Amino acid sequence: MPSPTSHTQNDGRSRLDAATAAVRLGVRRSLESCSADAAVLACVSGGADSMALAAALAFEAKARSIRVHSITVDHGLQPGSGTVAERTAQTLATWGIEAHIEQVTVTDAGGPEAAARNARYRAIDAVADRTGVELVMLGHTLDDQAESVLLGLARGSGAGSLKAMAPLNGRYARPLLGVRRKQTRDSCMARGIEVWDDPQNDDDAFARVRARRIVLPVFEKELGPGIAEALARTAEQSREDEDAFEQMIEEFIEEVCEPAEAGIAVEVSALAHNPAALRNRLIRYVAQAEFGASLSRTHTLAIAALVTDWRGQGPINVPGISVSRRGDRIVFTAAEKA
């Protein structure tokens, strides 16, 4: 972690390095939505991305009288994690940040990565509530975004997953989505900020690490430079498209859905007269919103066929839901428990 002088924040007199300027610009834009005298929470693991974020935030917040809190979550999964959290918090405190350390117990099912993430976000939400912050800032970079798009493509789960991470989602902000990971590291180097390198970031057991370390460099080599930026642009465009679809569906759903016995009914004609992109999203929306079910493409298409390829077929049973055609309605009901 930094020596006492290593974290010196730029005082406007020395020349600002380009990487720090890029990080600060991202943070400054993010703060534009904040009211005067707001409080903001930075999520800081101690890695280069979130340390660069926190340093920039501490600097930018001063000019706006914004109070800065930080949270460092100690998952207790690696030896020495408590020391890393302590040292991170100490550094942040020297920048005028009110640093919080939260210890969590990772017990959830669903894979160790997801379990740690769930525990982390619960702790972050609790501190955000307690401190009454307007924004919660995360240090995801353009490279994280590019990897998310690549993994979304590989999963084949459609445009909905290509939109990847939102720059702003409720109170969660990601000011560094336009900043390269190399820039956060360069910024820390230039300012003498010591960072913690999470060994998991180099562990090829994780698909994301393989995407970063193996797949993207091959793309760059074989297809030319600028792949990460191109993938991040894909996320931006997909997000625009998805936002438009979401708005259409919200307007449309009111008109074409009505409560049915133990479920919900959708007009066949409404589904039939719309393009597949909207029809399939409507079907997925009803399943998700009404029954909490996440439909696969195969299941979505089987339900759509009740409209597009009607041959008198029986109910389509997908996990948690039974869907059948009844006259001019498609009726979704909760599946009977075995």
Ligand SMILES: Nc1ncnc2c1ncn2[C@@H]1O[C@H](COP(=O)(O)OP(=O)(O)OP(=O)(O)O)[C@@H](O)[C@H]1O
């Ligand atoms: N233990 C933690 N405590 C607080 N915030 C965290 C923690 N781990 C991750 N975050 C937040 O989530 C963001 C994304 O985390 P992730 O582990 O995907 O990226 P990373 O490349 O390791 O980030 P960093 O370089 O900041 O560690 C981080 O930049 C940080 O804002």
